[in-house]
Amino acid sequence: MNNDTIFALSSGRGKSGVAVIRIAGDDLGPLFSEMSGRAFDARRAYMVNFRDGDDLIDQCVMIYFAAPHSFTGTDVIEIQTHGAPAVIERVFTYLKAHGARMATPGEFSRRAFYNNKMDLADVDGLAALLDAQTERQRRQAIHAMTGDSHQYDAWRREMIEIAAYAAAILDYADDDLPANIGDVIHNKTQNLRDEIMGAISRYAAVRAVRGGFNIVLVGETNVGKSSLFNRILGANRAIVSDVPGTTRDVVGVTMDIDGYLVNLADTAGIRETTDMIEQMGIDRTHDEIAAADLVLRVVTDDMAPSPSQNEILIINKSDLGRGDRGRGDAIYTSAKTCAGMDQLMDAVRRRMHDMMDATDDALVINARTHALLGDAADNLGAAVAAGDNYDIMAEHVRRAADDVGQILGTINPTEVMDATFSQLCLGK
Ligand SMILES: Nc1nc2c(ncn2[C@@H]2O[C@H](COP(=O)(O)OP(=O)(O)O)[C@@H](O)[C@H]2O)c(=O)[nH]1
Ligand SMILES: [Mg+2]
Structure with a gap:
């Protein structure tokens, strides 16, 4: 197997305090010697002036891992430079000039696999x-x-x-x-x-932890789905907020609730329509429902049918005081006054925990x-x-x-x- 010398930025891109550049290959002792300009032992961190001829590239920390005691099982060098893009580029130029090439995604792990450091699991x-x-x-x-x-x-x-x-x-x-x-x-x-x-x-629960627990708000137009969406989002930490669409489209947001990743989607109202764009929104709503772990079905009508297994029935606009019957199979909310929001979030949490709590050791x-x-x-x-x-x-x-x-x-x-x-x- 060909262990030509590869390198990559192992830390994140963008300006940062420290960048970690990883190099893997066979017999990297001479390269380490040249970069550090000093005698060295394996697995020790050295603070060095990293020079290319007269050019002081950076002051950095270098560590040499001798095969087989490294991530890949080959020789590995880790350089901790200052995290400036220009420093990183300069180190890359140096490494290319010394016969190394940029690694492909996952290439370090691939080497680790071939050297029996990791299996596919x-x-x-x-x-x-x-x-x-x-x-x-x-x-x-x-x-x-x-x-x-x-x-x-x-x-x-x-x-x-x-x-x-x-x-x-x-x-x-x-x-x-x-x-x-x-x-x-x-x-x-x-x-x-x-x-x-x-x-x-x-599997379904493990997938939900990994990819996010999918919650979708559905119901007819004007029942208050978007208002509830904002209330739920407002009460939780948004991780990434995307797709600022119109209410005709699906608006999605990713949140952290109790340490679980949650994808919350607001959808177009479901109703008969001749408007083509609106119909597309409604089609997407059906896709969201099919992929949902939990459907929040929003109505304003106390006579709505009972929720099915993966639904929570929400009777919104409770502030309008229509003499509700206090149904036990629904949650009464007001997106306007926030009444019932805690109860709704408790119910959502219960569903999430029921599905996913057993996955820590799955x-x-x-x-x-x-x-x-x-x-x-x-x-x-x-x-x-x-x-x-x-x-x-x-x-x-x-x-x-x-x-x-x-x-x-x-x-x-x-x-x-x-x-x-x-x-x-x-x-x-
Ligand atoms: N009184 C009252 N009005 C609400 C409530 N929730 C939403 N609304 C109003 O109902 C209208 C439709 O709300 P919206 O969230 O856009 O409904 P959507 O079409 O289902 O997304 C807006 O004028 C909201 O201000 C509520 O709980 N009480
Ligand atoms: Mg809406």
């Missing part, structure tokens, strides 16, 4: 951590980065063991095998399948791992169904082990690898 976890904007995302991602591989590895080893016993039943006399081995491996296979199905069942499943876990569960199901046909059982359990092997990258096609590493940004 670790890369998924790292990608999730780098994306984390909220406390819950951080907790889920750090857990995934440090723990998911062990879980997959344990499953895979157990499968290989089961397959080996199943094959042994065919080859050895009963006396040479543990008692009831047939029942034992059947039970183990069934338990493994249950565990994997349990992990799969948390496997962080993404589309790739979800499909492979599904295959593994199917193969284990087929293994159980094989009954005392042990050669068939062994084959299905072996296939399940291969499915999990693909999750870890032990067995993998290159497209999968490319997709996994390209989630990462430059410098990782």
